[in-house]
Amino acid sequence: MFRLPPIRLWRNCSLALFGLGACAALTGTVLIRGKLAIHFDGAGIPNGFAEKWVLWGLLAMAFFSLFTSASFSKKPALGQFSLSPETGSALSAWLVTAFSLVDVLLVAYHLFPYAAVQAVGFALIVGTLPLFLLTAFVRNRRSGQPS
Numbered sequence: 001m002f003r004l005p006p007i008r009l010w011r012n013c014s015l016a017l018f019g020l021g022a023c024a025a026l027t028g029t030v031l032i033r034g035k036l037a038i039h040f041d042g043a044g045i046p047n048g049f050a051e052k053w054v055l056w057g058l059l060a061m062a063f064f065s066l067f068t069s070a071s072f073s074k075k076p077a078l079g080q081f082s083l084s085p086e087t088g089s090a091l092s093a094w095l096v097t098a099f100s101l102v103d104v105l106l107v108a109y110h111l112f113p114y115a116a117v118q119a120v121g122f123a124l125i126v127g128t129l130p131l132f133l134l135t136a137f138v139r140n141r142r143s144g145q146p147s
Contacts, residue, residue: 005069005089009139014066014096021062021100025055028107036106037113044115055103062099068092086143090136094129101125 005011028036029052036055039048072088083091105121 002067003070004066005092006085007089007139009135010069010086010089010093014093017093017097017100018059018062018066021059021096021103024100024103024107025059028052028055028103028110032107032110036110038106040118044118055106058099058103058106062096062103065092065095065099068095084136084140086140087133087136090132094132097128097132098125101128 005014032052035049035051037046037048038050038054039046041047069085069089069092072083072091073085075082101121101124105117105125108121109117
């Protein structure tokens with residue numbers, strides 16, 4: 001029922017990024033005093049705050065995302081499409097990456113409140129999706145499987 005991605009690359013990537021998110025949540029819990037900035041206005045000024053437990057909620061979402069690759073690759077009903085195990089595992093790894101990097105970003109911004117932290121974090125989160133999908137596409141091409 002609960003299975004990690006079947007592809008070793010994506011399984012290791014997911015576990016490593018989950019570990020990074022866990023380190024960020026633990027670091028934030030220990031080092032941060034007060035509330036976390038979780039929402040920013042158009043000028044990049046924080047205007048929404050939350051307690052530190054949000055870090056653990058994001059980590060829980062990353063944990064459950066570890067097991068989503070099978071859902072992406074299931075045989076569909078009534079003409080819907082399914083993804084290859086490689087692409088499904090890549091999307092699962094990206095979900096883990098997104099939640100873990102948000103954890104890292106929230107803690108990093110609290111410790112270093114610069115606009116560059118927001119920009120780099122956003123670029124990493126958004127940039128990993130096409131990177132993971134492109135990697136899955138290339139790996140599918142090499143193995144001769146359809147994407």
